[in-house]
Amino acid sequence: MVKLIEFIISNTKLSEQSVKNTVELLNEDCTVPFISRYRKERTGNLDEVQISDIVKFKEQFETLEKRKGAILKALEEQSVLTSELKQKIESTQNLTALEDLYLPYKKSRKTKAEKARQNGLEPLAKIIMSQNANDVESIAFKYIKNEVTSVDSVLEGARHIIAEWINERVDIRNNIRYQLERFAMISTKVVKTKADDEKAQKFRDYFDWEESLNRIPSHRLLAILRTENEGYIRMKIEIDNDRALSKIEDKIIRSNNVCAEQIKLAIKDAYKRLLLPSLSNEAMQKAKDKADESAISVFAKNLKQLLLGSPLGEKRVLAIDPGFRTGCKVVCLDAQGQLKYNETIYPHPPKSDSVGAMKKISSLTDAYKIEAIAIGNGTASRETEALIRKIHFKNDIQVFVVSEAGASIYSASKIAREEFPDYDVTVRGSVSIGRRLQDPLAELVKIDAKSIGVGQYQHDVDQTKLQKSLDAVVGNCVNAVGVNINTASKSLLSYVSGIGPKLAENIFNYRKENGLFSSRKEIKKVPRLGDKAFEQGAAFLRIKNAENPLDDSAVHPESYKIVVKMAKDLGRNVSDLIANKELLKKIDLKKYCTSSVGLPTLQDIIKELEKPGLDIREQVKVFTFNQNIKTISDLREGQLLPGIVNNITNFGAFVDVGIKESGLIHVSNLSDSFVKDVNEHVSLHQQVIVKVLEVDIPRKRIQLKLHK
Structure with a gap:
């Protein structure tokens, strides 16, 4: 310990x-x-x-x-x-x-040195390393026997043993490591037979590249590694070989005789065959680990921002998954996200029944008392949004464009099949779009985080480390917001502190069999949910309209007695303290400090009583793209456009300006001063104004600048 x-x-x-x-x-x-x-x-x-x-x-x-x-x-x-x-x-x-x-x-496989030892050449290797012998060839002649048939093969065998000794010396290995760390260059050469492949063009920046290994940005290293894995380039790590060999010789050679000549040959062999391949791979792996860590960190930050995205809240939503030929899938959801109705409309070509579609949307909003409309941001999104905005609704209905990323993964998942066994994937996808507007966190936890599409090169990094990091982010977000135990899905419940998938299923099944939970105490009745799980999870599980108002707060049940005492000392009930700032100001916290409960906990309790169950997330805001921009061809240099940040990387931020292709605000165009961290200037889903700097239609690339 x-x-x-x-x-x-x-x-x-x-x-x-x-x-x-x-x-x-x-x-x-x-x-x-x-x-x-x-x-x-x-x-x-x-x-x-x-x-x-x-x-x-x-x-x-x-x-x-x-x-x-x-x-x-x-x-x-x-x-x-x-x-x-x-x-x-x-x-x-x-x-x-x-x-x-x-x-x-290490008990390694059959090596050249081991074979030489079996042929009895280790004594000769020791003689050479002593650097005292002057007639090495005469001495070597005595070792000719069996498989070793000449002086040259005897000396070669002895050098193999010496090379292994050199390779095993910690000081020499550390010196090569130092040179790789400080001076290594990473270089690439295109595989000529693949240089003209159409698919290779997106990698052409790395066809002939050279850069210092210790300075290469994480995104570029991962891009180069992907290009190599695709077979378009060959990559190598290099240092100054002469300097490296000289450093080794300085550590070993202390004479100027024939022994020294043999040792020099052994050093070259050890360096080329053992040291450099092993240690350059190690250096490459270290650089890859560092790049992975950076990329995972970017993904984790983005995921956190995405999960804590602004919720619309418990409002009735009509959700549309847009499409052309296959039509637009429409669903109506109640305030708790339950599916009430679904249908397909065909407002776009080839059927082009825009009048019928508008009438249907209008009647559905009336029939289901719809308060907001969510439109997926995929194919036909802009056309569908334009159609919806033409409808004159009786009530004030907000229209939102919602990210579809990962919706298709969810719609075909086991979770979706369990939720909607009688509906196909298109209906499930539309439901997911609507629920994302109501509560992004509750819906996105059902999807593998890697499928959500934020971050950089997430499929190229260490998948175990990535999954662990993302699971931690999801767990932290879920617990920061808190979970309504009476409406939460199994997926959402599984991320609650101390719960996990099995207990989440037990909670879900208990709710199904016994109805809604009426108090936190009742959570203890869930099968296999013991004292430890209750201690870890109860405060993150909220119960709306419970008899005890603290059950819908972040106050831990172990602290209820403190709140009761506070209320009693004021001659009031606990319910009187809720949201009563004037009354709460009268409480002298020092009176309630004990050996286990100090001011930090007591201050948290007061904050929670001031605004019990407060959602830490901001409210969602309506956003409208420039309606004149429909394709990349409509963009012109110098245009100022509204956009939404839809991805953040170490090299900049990608912005959705309402067309298929996202534009890039390179890190150098985020500010006129040096940018250390992209996240200090923009956040995911932030609404921004951008200036178009460059449009490359053949490569479908858009360069933007953040307009302040």
Whole structure:
């Protein structure tokens, strides 16, 4: 435990007490959202990011310790574990250094050096390495036997052994690592037979490229790797070979005789055959890991913004999945997102029944008391929006264009089939569009985050790390907003702190069999939902119109008694405190501090009582594109256009200006001053005004500038 705490502190610079207490909570199976919200006194008020860092380094330490154990066991079995080697292994703080220590003892496949040893050439290798012999060839002659039939083959075998020794030297490996880290260049050459392929043209920027490996931006490295995987280029990592060889020679050669000549040959062999291939791959993997981390971070930030997108709330919605030949799929949803009606209209070519479609939409809005219309942003979106805006509704109905990203994935999923077993994928897709307007978070959690289409090169990064990061983001967002236990889907419930898929299903089934939950206490009746799960999840599960008003708040049930005492001391009921700022100001929080409950928790309770169940998300705003811009051909340099940010990367932000192709605001066009972080200037789904800088119709590329 002490070593673990020291390891985490060295990587996070957090206080010892905060780290120690957080690790204890994690070992008690507490979740990050629960710890950050309800255990502030124990953690020293650490936020979710800091606690997540502790989780990350805790896992790294445990992985390192597990590997140390496996290596020590293997060395013991080989009877080569000395007290000095054991001490070195136990004190090592990273996996790379650990593997270097283990390298000489690995039971590898049949190597050239091993074969030379079997031919009895190791004594000769030691003689050469001593650099004291003057007539190496005469000595080598004595080793001719069996498979080794000449002096040249004897010396070659001895050099193979020496090359392996050189490869295993930690100081030499670290020196090559240093040179790769500081001076390595990544270069590419196009595969000539594929240079003219139509599909290859989008990669042509990287057909002949050279750049410093330690300076290449993450998005460019991932793009180059994808281009190589597609087979359009060959890539290599290079450093100054002469300098690298000279550095190795300086460390080994201390004479000027024939032994030195043999060692120089062995050094060249070790470098070309063993050191450079292995360590350049390691450097490439390190750069890839760094690029992955950057890309995953971008994706996570985007996903968070998307999930916390503005909800319309519980309002009746008519949703349209637009289309031409196959028509527009129309559904009517009630305020809770339940499907009430569906139909297909054909306002666009080839049928072009716009009059009939407008009449049908108008009658449906009246019949189902529709308050808003959601239109998917795919094919025929602009045409459908223009049609809807021609209708004179009796009531004030807001019209929104909603992102369809991932809707087709949801509509064909098991979740969608369970929700709508009697409807086809087109109806399910329309329902998803409507529900996204009502509550983006509740609907998007049903879709694999990678299918939502925000971020950069998400399919090229480490998929395990990506999934872990995105799951954490979804969980943090769900718990930050809170979940209505009586309306939430199984997917949404599964992300609640301490719940998970199985308990989510049990909650869903209990609600189905017993009706709506009337209190948080009743949650304990759900099969297999024990005290720990209740502790971790209850405060994130909300119950509307409950007898106890705290059941629809973020106040944890363990703190109810504190609120009751506060009310009693004021001669009031708990309900009197709700949203009563004047009354809440009269409470002296210091009176309610205990050994386990301090001011951070009490201040959170007061904030929650002021605005119980407050949705942290902003309200959705209506947005209208420039109706004169329908295709990329309508764009002109210098135009100012309204747009919506639909993706953010490290190199800039993509903006939907109402046509099929999104435009790019390059990082250099976000501000007149240096831009360190794109997210400091724009956010996902932000409504912006952009200036058209350049339109490349053949490549379907649009360059934009953020207009302030």
